[in-house]
Structure formats: C-alpha cells, structure tokens
Amino acid sequence: MPMLEQLETPALLLDEARMDRNIERMRNRVRRLGVSFRPHVKTNKCMDVARRMMETPEGPITVSTLLEAEYFAARGVKDILYAVCIAPNKLDHVAALQDKGVRLSLLVDNVETARLLAAWAKVRGCRADVLVEVDSDGHRSGVKPDSAALLEIGRYLEGAGVPVKGVLTHAGSSYDCRSVEAIRAMAEQERAGAVHAAGRLREAGIECPVVSVGSTPTALFAENLAGVTELRAGVFVFFDLVMAGLGACRLDDIALSVLATVIGHRPDKGWTLLDAGWMAMSRDRGTASQPVDQRYGLVCDLDGHPIDDLLLLEANQEHGIMGHRSRKIEGALHLPVGTQVRILPNHACATAAQYGQHKVLGPGREVVATWQRISGW
Template sequence: MTLADVATPALVLDSAVLERNCEAMAQRAARHGVALRPHLKTSKSAGVARLATRGQPGGVTVSTVAELDYFASQGFLDLTYAVGISAGKIEALDRIQRRYGAQITLLADQVEAVRAAAARADALGARFAMLIEIDTGGGRGGVAPSDPELLTIARAIQQSDAFTLLGVLTHAGHSYHAPGLEAIQRIAEDERAGAVRAAERLRGQGMEVSVVSVGSTPTAVYATRLDGVTEMRPGVYTFFDLDQQARGVCRMEDIALSVLATVIGHNPRSGRVLIDAGALALSKDRSGDEFRDDLGFGLVCPITGGAPWPGLRVADVHQEHGLLATDGAPQALFDALPIGSRVRILPHHACMTAAPYDRYHVVRGTDQRVNAVWGKARGWVEGA
C-alpha cells in the first residue's frame, strides 16, 4: 500500500524523523542524568511509545483513563496519570491495575481530592502511589513550592492506607509562550528549582521523596541543568509541530506528523483549492500564530513530504473542508494541484490534530510506501 491508496483524511507519520526526535531527547536525558518518562498524550500510540522508551526505565506518562487502559494492555505497566485525581475515576483505575498488573501513580494538589479519592480507594481495597503537583509558574494547577498547603497535602496522603507518597511533579506549560531561548531557559530553571525546593521541604519533615519530576518539551530541550531532578516528561517532541517550530524549539524538518488530504475542488471565484481535511481533521488550534503570521491552519507539503511549498497554507477550515490559498496566482495553484491530487498538511499542534484519529500510516522519508499501520487510543474512558 502507498499513500495514494490511503483513505483521506489520514495521519502520516515519518518514522525516520520520529526515531531521530526520540534519540535526541534520550541523549538530553542522559546528559542531565535523569530518566525519561515520555508523555504519550501526543501520540497515544504503543508504536511511538516503544521508540520513546527505548533505553529508558520504561515508565510513561498519560493524561486519560483511556490511555491508561490502552498502554497497560500494550505492556506499559509503570504509568503516571498526570491529571489531578478525582474520586470518580478510582474504580476504573483499580480495574486497570488489577487486570494488567500495572502500577498507576496518581497526582493531587488538593487535600479534599486526596481524601475523597482515598475513601473510594479504601472501599475497593485499592492501592496507588501518589505525587503532589507543584506550580512553578504555569498557573494551571498545583501548589507553590513554599505554600504551607504542600505539607498538609503530603500528610493527608500519608494518613491514607490507600496511597503512598512518592514525591512531586511539575509542568512548565508556560514555556510554550516564552519569547526566545533565554526566556525558555529561565523557565526551565524555575521549573527545576521549584520542584527541588518542594521536595526538600517534604524531606525536611522526614518524608521520603524518591521522585522529582519535571516536564515540557521546550524546557526539556533547553534546560541547562537538572540537578535534584529524577525524571523529565516531555511529550510533543516525538512529533514536534508548527507551534514548536515557530518558537524555535525545533526545525521544520523535525516535524514527523502530517495529515494526508485529497484535493476535492477548485474555486475560481475565491482563488482557493478545496481539500477534504477541515477543522476536525486538522483542528482549529493556531498556537503557532503567537510567533508567526504566515501559518494559516497548517502548511502544505507534497505527498512525498519534505519542505512546505512557499506561500501555500490552509487559509480557512470548515468542519470537513480545508481551503488552500497561495500568495501567487490562483490558476498556477489550480494547475499544480489538480482535483484528485494529494497533499500533506503540517499541523500547528500535533496533540490536538492527532487526537481524533484511530491510526497512523507510517512511512519513511520521501518513500510513499506505508510500512506499518499503528493503532492508538482515543477518547477518555476505559476501553475506548
């Protein structure tokens, strides 16, 4: 099978680029002396996970119950569920642990959440490891490293028979908005120092802390030191995307993921080419616009991949339609992309674009042969 045979829209994954990205991050982790626990919310795929964990202890990070169930079924049994726990999910997590013999580590930043989850776990006879989420500047969730609540949460975990305190976890998501290398490096140091400070406070109270976990792709790429940290959890680095390229975290040739689409029409009135990949196939995320103004809803490449065509972009999207526009003459665009021809679209945000699909069509370099089809998780619930 070749890309000409694949029903569109479809996800295309260049394994050569993927392998290079995974190896580069593994080398960064080794230079810093930390474990790499890749966040698999981007790919949601065991095929990707096997490359991302190669040479590593084997632990992974996930963000949905569906991902926990899927990855445990694929033999990944050391799983950090990096979303604050809610009591209503404990029963499903307990089933997954028991079914596969997995160890799921939970995350909390509220005493109330710890107590509610503990009560449910105790009723089931379930046992989990737990990390405390630390806010090192992102402002999404977590407690500040110096907040007295940190110790209160830790004691609530220790008082429960259901939970064992492992340590602390933070995510510098605000690094995605940092303007330039120096800003990313400052955030990376804040991330490291904040997590280490929180761990030291817990240890100062006689608590054992074996895990100090940090992670975001920009900070993992540009951190200058990670002393005191035990692991990092970047995710989108496996694929990269236009968002990361726009802020200088990767090069265009580091983007491993694209969406295969078919040209379905020419509109001479608007001067646009229609494709069968729209808002659902590409997503409406335009995060790269924060640093570039020429990306549209994605950049357009030949079916063989490689560099995007200069000036050609997805200018607009409807639910199942994408509209391509160019800075040049429309007729030249119509001639270059006849109806029935195929293109590949580089996405702004790989995580958002990949999420709805159920498989990857794996190619290598400019070769259009599909070497493998990799499945993936979808949705939010167990068994999805």
C-alpha cells in the same frame, strides 16, 4: 506496499525516519541531563510508537487518560503515571488497573481530593502511589512551591497512611516563550520550583523520593536538572508547527502530517478547496500567538517540502480552504483537482486525535505499515 498517492484522503501520515531521529535526540538529552525518562504517550496513543520511546517493555510512561493506561497495560506496560489530578469517579477504574498488576501513580493538588483518595484507599484496602502537583509557572493546576497547601496535602496523606511518592510539575508556559533563552529560563524555573517543593516536604518529614518535571521545550533546552529524578515529554516524538515556532525543532523534523486532496477551486477568492477541514486537522490555532501564524496548517508537497507559502487558511468541518499566506487572489497558485498535498499540523496531539491509525512512511513515498492508535477516555 502501497504508495502514498494510492491512499484515500484525508489520512494521517507518520514519517518513520523523522520520528526515530526525534526519539534519539531526546534520548541523548536525557542521558546528558542524568535523569530517568518517563515519556508521555498522549501524543502518539500507539504501542508501536511508545515501545520505541520507553526505557523497558514495562515502562515507565506518562498518560493523560485512564483509557491510555488500560491500553498500554494490556500490552505489558506496568509503570504508569496518570498525569491529571484524579477525579473521584475514576477511582474504581484505578483499582481495576491495580488489580491487573499496574503500578499506577496518581496526582492530587488539593486537600479535598487527598481526603477522598485516602478514604477510597482505606475502604478498598489498596495502595495509592501519589504525587503532589506543583504549579511552577502559573500555567494551570497545582500548588505553589511555597504554599501552605503543599505541606497540608503532604501531611494529610502521610497521616492517612498514603505515602507521598513525590512532586510533579509541568512548565506549560514554555509554549508561550519567544526565544530559546526564555525557554532555558523557564526550564530552570520549572526545576527550581519542583526541587524547592520536594525540599519543603522532606523538611516536614515526608520522604518524597520522586521529583518529576517536563515539557518538550524545557526538556530540550534545560541546562541543569540537579535535584530532579525524572523527565517527562511527549510531543517531541512527532513535533509540530508550534514547536517549530518556538525553535524547538525545524520544519523537516515534523514527523506527522495529513494527506489531503484538491477537490475544487474558488479563483474569485484565491482559494483551492481540499477534502480536509477541521475534522481532519482539529481547530487548534496554537501558532496564532506566535510571530509566524500558520493558520490551520502549512501545506507541503508529497515529499514534505512547503509549497509557495500555501496555508490551510480556513477550516470547515470537511472542507479545507487552501491559499497563499498573504491571501492574494491575483497570481494565486491553484493546484489541479486530484492533486495531493501534505499539511503539517499546529498541534500534533490534537490532529492525531482525529484518526484511528497512522499510515507509516518509509523511504520515498512508500507506506510501509499501518499502526493503530486509540482515542477517548
């Protein structure tokens, strides 16, 4: 097996022991909360990772693209939730997946889409498992739990012969919380909104067996999931600097990093140049609004320990500019050309999406495997 120092850079590194520890932590949470677990695989996009997260070889899982659904279905996963409101131009792709035996659940959050979906199901003569997306926090899509639109969508689908499988919500605003107490409150808001929406549908005669909630922060800090049937979360498998900034993990829980090499210096600016820019790290600046701004990534040594408060201060396409958090020039640490460093990402999903494979780290600095991952739609 090669050692870390032998890899060509930039490379996406995955610390297997940290990943397994993160998965076990989430499993313990799910057991304590007494719900089923539908892990989101959009962060890892990799069968070698996903099989460790799933409850059975057939799932369930959550995906964010139909390509993900196709990839995992080809590897035996049958119970898949596509957690983005369906676009009409994707329905033929949905049918192709169903023809392969995939139980693919879809989302809607408006009557217009419900009508198009029902018409398609009637013409194709196929079943559509549908959940109504509920907006529990004003973060993005979905209908309000108390809205007339919720019942309008439910009644239309049921009347058109498309059973409403349940409701789904995602507390994306948990990423904006500034304390654990705020995340706990958001988790309760998420739960209450979804349960209330399901209750309204049931009162209207719509069965609504599934109540699905989830985000990594709320999953980790929810105290009660009464009325919820399933929990979804994804980034927990790797964690990242945003999650650390929220208090959802420690720095040494972050399993994903980018290996980069020093290629030059600008002593007049206090810079060290790396061969990893935004094409290696992404442009995500998710920590910019947090109390500690990590710029484009936190720089660590090859064992994963932060170095002298060094950050990836700026990112060009292929050049990364490393320097001290304070941007000091005098006394700045300039590592020799050829030195390798590991950079912890702001957003694991966005950084991992830049790569076609994970280089898996075992004990010490040994690279024990290469796991392929997918990208695209």
